[in-house]
Structure formats: C-alpha cells, structure tokens
Amino acid sequence: xxxxxxxxxxxxxxxxxxxxxxxxAFVPTETKIELINALARLGLSKVEVTSFVSPRAVPxxxxxxxxxxxxxxxxxxxxxALVPNEKGCARALELAVDEINLVMSVSESxxxxxxxMTCDQSLQQFARIAEMSAGTPMRLNGSLxxxxxxxxxxxxxxxxxxxxxxxxxxxxxxxxxxADTTGMAVPNQVYDLCQAVRARWPELDxxxxxxxxxxxxxxxxxxxLAAGMDQFDASLGGLGGCPFAPGATGNICTxxxxxxxxxMGLNTGVSLDGLLQQSQRLSEIVAxxxxxxxxxxxxxxRTRPLPESVQQLMQNGRT
Amino acid sequence: xxxxxxxxxxxxxxxxxxxxxxxxAFVPTETKIELINALARLGLSKVEVTSFVSPRAVPxxxxxxxxxxxxxxxxxxxxxALVPNEKGCARALELAVDEINLVMSVSESxxxxxxxMTCDQSLQQFARIAEMSAGTPMRLNGSLxxxxxxxxxxxxxxxxxxxxxxxxxxxxxxxxxxADTTGMAVPNQVYDLCQAVRARWPELDxxxxxxxxxxxxxxxxxxxLAAGMDQFDASLGGLGGCPFAPGATGNICTxxxxxxxxxMGLNTGVSLDGLLQQSQRLSEIVAxxxxxxxxxxxxxxRTRPLPESVQQLMQNGRT
Numbered sequence: 001x002x003x004x005x006x007x008x009x010x011x012x013x014x015x016x017x018x019x020x021x022x023x024x025a026f027v028p029t030e031t032k033i034e035l036i037n038a039l040a041r042l043g044l045s046k047v048e049v050t051s052f053v054s055p056r057a058v059p060x061x062x063x064x065x066x067x068x069x070x071x072x073x074x075x076x077x078x079x080x081a082l083v084p085n086e087k088g089c090a091r092a093l094e095l096a097v098d099e100i101n102l103v104m105s106v107s108e109s110x111x112x113x114x115x116x117m118t119c120d121q122s123l124q125q126f127a128r129i130a131e132m133s134a135g136t137p138m139r140l141n142g143s144l145x146x147x148x149x150x151x152x153x154x155x156x157x158x159x160x161x162x163x164x165x166x167x168x169x170x171x172x173x174x175x176x177x178x179a180d181t182t183g184m185a186v187p188n189q190v191y192d193l194c195q196a197v198r199a200r201w202p203e204l205d206x207x208x209x210x211x212x213x214x215x216x217x218x219x220x221x222x223x224x225l226a227a228g229m230d231q232f233d234a235s236l237g238g239l240g241g242c243p244f245a246p247g248a249t250g251n252i253c254t255x256x257x258x259x260x261x262x263x264m265g266l267n268t269g270v271s272l273d274g275l276l277q278q279s280q281r282l283s284e285i286v287a288x289x290x291x292x293x294x295x296x297x298x299x300x301x302r303t304r305p306l307p308e309s310v311q312q313l314m315q316n317g318r319t
Numbered sequence: 320x321x322x323x324x325x326x327x328x329x330x331x332x333x334x335x336x337x338x339x340x341x342x343x344a345f346v347p348t349e350t351k352i353e354l355i356n357a358l359a360r361l362g363l364s365k366v367e368v369t370s371f372v373s374p375r376a377v378p379x380x381x382x383x384x385x386x387x388x389x390x391x392x393x394x395x396x397x398x399x400a401l402v403p404n405e406k407g408c409a410r411a412l413e414l415a416v417d418e419i420n421l422v423m424s425v426s427e428s429x430x431x432x433x434x435x436m437t438c439d440q441s442l443q444q445f446a447r448i449a450e451m452s453a454g455t456p457m458r459l460n461g462s463l464x465x466x467x468x469x470x471x472x473x474x475x476x477x478x479x480x481x482x483x484x485x486x487x488x489x490x491x492x493x494x495x496x497x498a499d500t501t502g503m504a505v506p507n508q509v510y511d512l513c514q515a516v517r518a519r520w521p522e523l524d525x526x527x528x529x530x531x532x533x534x535x536x537x538x539x540x541x542x543x544l545a546a547g548m549d550q551f552d553a554s555l556g557g558l559g560g561c562p563f564a565p566g567a568t569g570n571i572c573t574x575x576x577x578x579x580x581x582x583m584g585l586n587t588g589v590s591l592d593g594l595l596q597q598s599q600r601l602s603e604i605v606a607x608x609x610x611x612x613x614x615x616x617x618x619x620x621r622t623r624p625l626p627e628s629v630q631q632l633m634q635n636g637r638t
Contacts, residue, residue, distance in 0.1 A: 001320050001545050002507040113629045152625045184619040186582040187541055188321040214619060215531075215575040215612035219538045222506055226320050249612065256534040263505040293534035293568065300503040300533055306471045310432045 002264065006230035009261050009268050010045035011254065012207060014233050015282065016067070017048040017082055018251055019240030021058050023286055029063040031285055033070040038278050040071070043269040044254075045231070046078040048101060052088035068095045080141070084115070089129045092138065099139040102126050102173065105181070106161055107150030114145070123167050130172035142168035143177040143209065148193070149184030158196055165197065165204075175205035177233065180220065183213020183250075187223035194227030209233040210252050212291070217252035218260055225266075232257060237279045237290030253292035255279050259299055272299060321583065325549035328580050328587050329364035330573065331526060333552050334601065335386070336367040336401055337570055338559030340377050342605055348382040350604055352389040357597050359390070362588040363573075364550070365397040367420060371407035387414045399460070403434070408448045411457065418458040421445050421492065424500070425480055426469030433464070442486050449491035461487035462496040462528065467512070468503030477515055484516065484523075494524035496552065499539065502532020502569075506542035513546030528552040529571050531610070536571035537579055544585075551576060556598045556609030572611035574598055578618055591618060 016036055020027050032050075039047055049071065055062035064081070073079055081092050083100040092100045104122035105111035111119050130140060147161050165176055178193065190208075197206060208224045208231065210217045221232055238253030255275040261268050272294075279295045306314070335355055339346050351369075358366055368390065374381035383400070392398055402408050402419040411419045423441035424430035430438050449459060466480050484495055497512065509527075516525060527543045527550065529536045540551055557572030574594040580587050591613075598614045625633070 001542075002510055109625055109629055109633060112632045113626055116632070149619060151623050152629075154620065154622050183616065186579060186619070188583045191321055212534075213612065213616045214578065215537055215572065216579060218534055219541050219579065222538050222541055223320075253534065259533065260505060260535060260538065264507045293532065297502065297532045300468060300505070301473065303473050304470050306428055307432055310428055310471075313431045313435070314428060 001226055004228070005225045005264070005266060006228060007266060008230065009225075009266050010231040011258060011261075011268050011270050012046035012048065012080075012231065012233045013039055013044045013236060013254055014048040014209075014251060015039075015236040015239050015254070017051050017061070019235045019237075021051065021060050022240050022250075023060060025286070026060050026062075027285060029066050029070065032063070032067050035278065035282065035285065036067070036071045038274075038281075039236070040073075040075045040077045042271045042274040042278070044077055046080050046099070048080040048082060048233075049097075051082035051084070052091040053082070053084050065091065065095065068097065078139075083129070085125060086128055086132060089132050093133060093136060097138060099141055100129075100133070101141045101143055101177070102129065103143040103145055103179075104164070105145040105150065106156045106164060107146045107153045109152045110146045110150045110181070113152070119164070123171065126168070126173065127171045134172070139175070140173045141175045141177060141207070142173040143179050144168075145179045145181040146184075147178040148180040148189060149182070151182045151184070158193060161193060162196060162200060165201070169201075169204075175207070177207040177209050179209035179233075180211050183211035183216070185210060185220045186216060187219045190220045190223040191227050194224050194229050198228050205231070207231040207233055212238065212249045212252050218256065221252065221257060221260070236275065236292075237282050237295060238292040239282065239286065239290055249291040253290070253294070255294045256292050259294045263300060320545055323547070324544045324583070324585060325547060326585060327549065328544075328585050329550040330577060330580075330587050330589050331365035331367065331399075331550065331552045332358055332363045332555060332573055333367040333528075333570060334358075334555040334558050334573070336370050336380070338554045338556075340370065340379050341559050341569075342379060344605070345379050345381075346604060348385050348389065351382070351386050354597065354601065354604065355386070355390045357593075357600075358555070359392075359394045359396045361590045361593040361597070363396055365399050365418070367399040367401060367552075368416075370401035370403070371410040372401070372403050384410065384414065387416065397458075402448070404444060405447055405451060408451050412452060412455060416457060418460055419448075419452070420460045420462055420496070421448065422462040422464055422498075423483070424464040424469065425475045425483060426465045426472045428471045429465045429469045429500070432471070438483070442490065445487070445492065446490045453491070458494070459492045460494045460496060460526070461492040462498050463487075464498045464500040465503075466497040467499040467508060468501070470501045470503070477512060480512065481515060481519060484520070488520075488523075494526070496526040496528050498528035498552075499530050502530035502535070504529060504539045505535060506538045509539045509542040510546050513543050513548050517547050524550070526550040526552055531557065531568045531571050537575065540571065540576060540579070553577075555594065555611075556601050556614060557611040558601065558605065558609055568610040572609070572613070574613045575611050578613045582619060
C-alpha cells in the first residue's frame with residue numbers, strides 16, 4: 001500500500017485566503033504581507049494569497065490588491081488568487097497573478113446557495129474568464145466544491161464530478177482541485193474518486209483540498225496518496241475552512257500534513273520548523289488557539305529528556 | 320487497498336478508565352455506573368470499566384470495586400479492568416472480572432518512569448499473575464505501551480516489540496494490545512508492525528490502541544485495517560489518553576472511529592446514535608468540551624434542509 005505512494009508531494013498554503021476570510025477580526029494588511037512573505041520562504045508549492053471578491057461580500061479580504069502588490073514575489077512559489085467572476089479576473093490580470101482559482105460546486109443547490117448561480121451559469125462564466133486570460137501567462141485552476149458530498153444533497157455521483165472536470169478542461173482550465181468543502185469525504189470514497197480521475201486523465205494536474213470537519217482530513221490524504229495523488233491544499237494551524245458547526249475544525253492543518261508526510265518518508269521540500277514558527281505567530285495574529293496538533297504536541301521525533309528519577313533507576317540497573 | 324479490509328470490526332470502549340483517570344474532578348460512582356450501563360447497550364465488544372490500582376496513585380478510580388459491583392453485566396460485552404500488580408489481580412478475581420489488562424512499556428525507560436519497574440520485573444509479575452488466575456475463566460490481555468515510539472527514547476525496534484509479544488504469550492497471556500501511548504505512530508510504521516505481527520501470529524487476538532496526539536489516530540486505524548487488523552480501543556468523545564501537551568488530544572474518539580468505519584461500509588455492531596447521545600451526556604458529566612468531531616459536526620449522512628432562498632432559486636429554474 002505505502003510502497004506505491006508518490007515520493008514527492010506538493011503542499012499548497014491557503015491560510016491567508018481560506019483562513020482569514022472567516023475570522024471574526026480583520027487582519028491588518030501589513031501583517032498579512034509579512035506572514036505571506038515568511039511562508040513563501042518555506043518551500044510551499046502555491047500560496048493562495050487572497051480573493052478578488054467584492055469587499056462587501058468578504059470584508060476581511062478588502063485589501064486584496066494591496067496585499068498582492070505588497071508581497072515579495074521572488075521565490076518559486078506560485079501565487080494564487082481566488083476569483084469569483086470576470087471583474088475579479090480583470091483585477092488578477094492587472095496584478096499579473098500567477099494563477100487564479102475558479103470555484104463551482106458539484107452540487108447544484110450548493111452552487112446556488114454559495115455563488116447564486118446554476119452550475120451552467122458558472123461554466124459560462126469560466127468560459128468568458130478563460131477567453132479574457134487567453135494569451136497571458138496566467139494559469140487557471142478550477143475547483144470543484146462539494147466533490148465528496150453536499151450538506152444539502154449528500155453524495156454526488158462520480159460521473160457528475162468527472163463530467164465537470166471535462167467541462168473545465170474543455171473551457172481551457174489548466175488544473176483541477178477536488179474540494180471536500182464541508183468535510184464529508186471518507187477514505188474509500190476518496191480512493192475511488194481519485195482512481196477514477198487518474199484512470200481518465202493520467203497526466204492531469206490535480207489538487208486535493210480536504211477539511212477535517214469530521215476528523216478524517218489526514219486519513220483522506222492517505223487514501224489520495226494510495227491512489228497516486230501528490231498535491232494537497234492545507235491551512236497553517238488548520239485555520240478556517242467554512243466550519244459550519246461550532247467547534248468543528250476546517251481545513252487540514254499544514255504543519256500536521258507536512259509532519260505526517262515527512263515521518264512517512266515522503267518529500268515535500270517544506271520546512272516543518274518554519275511552519276511551526278509561523279503557526280505560533282499566526283495564533284498571536286488571530287489571538288486564539290488553532291486546531292493543529294503538531295503545534296501543541298511537537299513533532300514525534302522531538303524526544304524529551306529522561307526524568308532524573310528514571311536516570312537514577314537506570315544507572316542503578318534495577319529499581 | 321480498501322477491498323481487503325476486514326468487514327467486521329470490534330470496538331472497545333476505554334473512557335471510564337483511560338478517560339476518567341486523568342480528569343481534574345472525580346466522577347461520582349453512580350454516574351460512572353449509569354454511563355457504563357448505557358454504553359453496554361450499544362454493541363461495544365469490550366468495556367474497560369476501571370483500574371484496580373492504588374487509590375493513592377489514581378484517586379479518580381478509588382471506587383473501582385463499587386463500580387465493578389454496581390454495573391449490570393447482562394450483555395455480550397467483555398468487562399475489563401486494568402491491573403498493575405498481583406494485588407489488583409486478586410481484586411479482579413474476587414469480582415469475577417471477564418478480563419484483566421496488564422501493561423508494560425516496550426521502552427525500558429518509559430516502563431521505569433511509568434511503572435517504576437524494569438521490563439524484566441514487569442514480565443516476572445505477569446507470570447505470577449498468570450499463575451494466580453490459572454484455572455479461572457478470567458482472560459489476560461497484555462498491553463505493550465510505547466509500541467510505536469517512546470517520548471524519551473524515540474522509535475522502538477520491531478524485533479523488541481515482537482520479542483515482548485513472545486514473552487507475553489509464553490507467560491500465558493491470551494491477547495495483545497499494541498498501544499501508541501503518546502501518539503507517535505505514523506501510518507506506514509503501523510502497517511509494517513501490524514504486518515510483522517500478522518505474519519508471525521496469523522490467529523493472535525490483537526487490539527490497536529491509538530492516540531490522536533499528533534492528529535494521526537484515524538489514519539493509523541486505516542493503516543492497521545489495511546494490514547488486516549480488526550479490533551480497536553477508543554474513548555467516548557476522545558476523552559483522556561495521557562495528553563502530555565496542553566490542548567493536544569488523547570485517545571481516538573469512539574464516535575469518530577465508528578462513524579469512519581460505518582461510512583466506509585464496515586460493520587461494528589455499534590450504535591452511532593447511541594454513542595452520540597452518551598457523548599453529549601459525557602460532556603455534561605465532565606463539564607467541558609470534548610475533542611471528538613462527530614459530536615460537533617454530526618454524521619456526514621445527516622444533510623441539512625435547503626435554505627429557503629435556494630429553494631426559490633431552484634423552483635424558478637434559474638437565478
């Protein structure tokens with residue numbers, strides 16, 4: 001099972017978008033820029049910086065342009081912005097964002113609830129956005145929200161998910177994210193869907209975006225790895241991610257993910273120590289505890305000194 | 320990978336022992352008895368009721384005899400008590416406990432720190448306990464703590480773990496628990512150790528006891544299932560489990576485990592609804608929030624009603 005895992009895993013950070021958007025307090029622009037600049041030094045593949053949404057819809061990200069202009073883009077990191085419509089795309093093009101992330105729910109009712117559009121309308125919009133950005137170096141990632149289940153409708157048919165991937169690719173999108181928006185995925189389902197995607201598109205650039213709402217985030221990563229997937233979104237400290245139930249966690253936690261991958265002998269190129277430092281800083285920024293576990297328990301490799309009484313017992317050779 | 324999972328899984332509940340022992344407040348005897356009687360109706364394979372330790376060492380379990388005498392033992396559940404020494408064994412025999420759980424750490428230093436004994440001394444004691452209980456119907460389970468790593472010494476050699484299983488079986492113990500005492504296990508390690516145990520003892524009755532300290536509890540269950548293991552300890556609400564770091568969780572949560580297993584199509588015979596009711600009751604008993612996720616987010620199958628605005632959009636057929 002573990003012998004066939006991909007050896008090199010890409011980790012994408014979404015905390016400054018997915019995490020900050022649902023925080024009770026606005027995080028100051030300068031603080032966002034500092035955090036993003038620090039994260040960009042840690043070997044993450046992508047950083048989803050912000051969202052070019054209406055400031056009215058998401059007041060916490062009203063400084064999207066300032067943040068995107070303010071960060072130092074001198075690393076290999078791919079800089080991503082979430083874009084809900086043509087207006088957002090125009091803003092992204094103006095700022096020469098590396099990649100935009102377009103989101104539609106697999107479930108019709110969730111797309112209506114979340115985007116106030118039918119899936120058809122979303123796809124038409126993505127076609128126009130693809131036209132707008134044709135000929136520019138900006139890449140288009142298409143996210144499929146509720147790919148593993150919808151809180152209103154429940155399970156989504158595999159063929160429907162695959163059909164929308166087709167629709168994305170036909171409209172010129174370059175890569176795909178399968179998102180478990182409300183934490184409904186279970187490992188065997190993840191394995192089956194990932195296998196189905198791999199069977200149809202062996203070379204497609206796919207990201208898995210899991211939430212830990214029901215405690216299954218890292219188990220689902222494991223299942224995706226078993227199906228050959230090698231790219232995952234995560235949020236520093238486990239912040240954010242549409243937690244619709246009080247106390248339930250959202251996105252899987254970046255440092256918990258990287259810790260698991262490294263300890264299983266897989267490579268990410270990401271500095272776990274660096275993540276833990278920034279996670280500590282993040283809990284100061286948001287002024288509350290974070291759901292991540294490694295920030296509290298420490299990496300498993302960090303052993304503790306033997307208590308003195310035990311040292312004496314061991315020196316005596318007996319109790 | 321998932322095709323070869325065992326289809327019938329046994330779930331053992333440890334909350335009234337592993338959970339209550341480290342709570343700040345003593346849980347009244349009557350409350351313990353009520354909770355255990357309710358749990359015994361839910362289809363759990365074993366319930367680890369209490370621990371026959373010195374009341375000075377674990378004041379929270381000072382009512383061990385009263386609890387064991389007070390519960391209604393009329394279900395198929397195996398009633399277990401943890402026993403640290405011959406005196407505890409005598410108490411268990413007097414009360415006709417179904418099974419006692421004997422614990423030694425794989426790591427010498429951890430055994431010294433925890434039990435104030437060398438591993439050799441622990442094994443000698445287990446031999447005496449096996450003699451004491453020979454000819455009685457009481458079964459002996461041997462737990463190997465720190466089987467997946469010691470907080471002082473780090474990794475433990477597979478051969479050392481297997482050697483202690485041998486030592487347990489030679490001394491007449493009937494079944495084995497591999498315990499990840501401080502949450503150091505990672506999935507590929509779990510898979511490898513479980514495979515090694517299965518290869519040597521295909522028919523041995525083995526339980527896996529995982530902690531979620533580093534967020535990997537259910538991922539480790541998945542790895543154990545992949546290696547053919549079919550029996551797991553868990554604690555209602557995720558209570559307890561030697562959490563040595565503030566905020567870090569302990570035992571894997573029974574309802575989160577059962578939810579995962581059921582949603583993957585595996586059978587446990589355990590009532591998830593019943594667990595969720597008792598977990599709710601448990602958070603009232605201990606008067607604090609519990610780490611379990613399903614208690615907060617609800618099972619994935621429990622869909623929510625469509626918001627009225629979305630119903631209207633769907634009836635109109637367009638936005």
